[in-house]
Amino acid sequence: MKTRKKWLRKTTAICTAALLGTAVIPSTAFAADDYASIEKNAWAAAVKNMASSYAASIEESQALVSGMQSDISLKIEDSGRSLLGFVAPFDISWLNDITLANTVSFTDGKEGLLMKVLLNDNQICSLEYYLDPESQDVYMRIPELSDKYFKTNLKEAADQQASNIESDIEELTPDDTDVDIPTDNFASAYSDSISLSASLMSDLSSALPEASVIETLLDKYGSMLFDNLTEGESSQETLTAGDISQDCTVYEGQISSADAVKTATELLEAAKSDSDIESILNTWNDKLSSDENLYESFTTAVDKGLNALKDTDTSDSEDSYLSTKIWVDENGRIAGRALEIQEGDTTTPILTWQMPENGSDFGYLLTIASDDINTYSLSGSGQIDGDKLNGTYELSLADSISAIIEVKDYDTVSAKEGNLNGNYKITFPSSDTDNEDDYYSSILENFALVLDLNSEKDSGSVALSIENAGSTLGTLSITGGAGEAVEIPDLASLKDVYDANNNDDMNAYAATLDFTSIMDNLSKAGVPDEVITYILSGGSATEDSSDTEASENSETSDNASDSSDTDAAA
16 A cells, blocks of 8 residues: 555656646636546647747847856845844944855856955955866966966866765775765766756757757647546536635546556657657767767666566556546636545545636635645635736645745736746744744744845846844845856966965965955955954954953063062062
């Protein structure tokens, strides 16, 4: 029995991804007379949206490859500074914001990255990073510290990491001679992935398949998931979530172990001879310039999978199956889903999604069973006015409310295009139970998280704020979009490059460091001298100064004592 449930849960995990993909299109009609047809129609519509988004993302990414800008910024408000003042070892009234600004580009197969650290809108220091995928060498420089470069080799670093893993295994299992960890493969795979990533980013349009190919593959293999299921009964039912109810027709599909094995076999056999898959893998193989043939490795893995499926026992398939249900409203819209494991007379819920509508009003329920005891749920209601969705939801675990989420102006149209826009406010209610978690609940109920999402075709931003009693403590913001290209120098002609893996080289590099510029920049940013000293000393400046002062006081006292003794003798 446990074995069958384990198998069914694995099957559920695979099916959930496909089924939820069709649930994100609440306004589309999928009229049909049986479960399989409805699912295929819904999947086809979802695939069209995915292919369209894929095409747009490739176009946008290709444009960004020549220059991408991203900023990570932390802004501290007055309330935040007051709160931090209780734990900080020094005065922080001068601290307003910290920003990490990054510009990255790919040129001629090489990656260039310029990173700047800003404090209170003043640049403190920067980091130049250049990667040559062919040699696997990384060159870095911090101009404010030194005009010299230091470098490391990614393949050598991966080899060293693999060697360290082998040594750790030998120490942990000194008597086990059968332990075989393919660390050589790890180092090789890591090195190859770096080369492939750089090659892909340099020319995405030639490395990635066209949107039409992606649409064909997704439609073909997604549709096959519904070919071998058993049609269940249909019935009429009123679907209720929150305060909203809607009359629907319920359709059921049943997937037994025999159905799953048959479907998996057909999928693998079709994939093995799929010319589109072969073309994609061969293209990546050319970009990778590796001795390994990706398509041959793929077909070998497929053959192993087919052989494993032949040995699968499906004799108990009749009384154990995965049940998947959909609720369809009078307009042909899928208004709800449910996945359940059926074993004889026992039903085990896995996932439920429901979204009934009444005009512009909607109810919402999403439950996920993580195990036989705990169930996560998200429930609420709201309105869809034009393109904007507004609603309030409760996030619960085992019937205990963990958080309340208020959604404002969520753009349903831009979401279908892959752009997320909207505002989310998360609050934490006080606990109604007397347990050890009450202390943490009492703290959290005084705080709120506010998330702002803004995205367009070639730019976007995410802002996360922390509020206390209605006052903003601070905001963490991430923005990204098109930027200027990073000028990558001729790496082969760089002089005075120090090897990061050579101790003598790094000692020589350390001798070139000059902190004057960084200290001046910190002063310009408004950082007090005592704070600069504290930071540069690793947080020991206060202790050191105290020790020095104590020593000086002791010496003064001793001198005074000696003087007194001399006077008395005289």
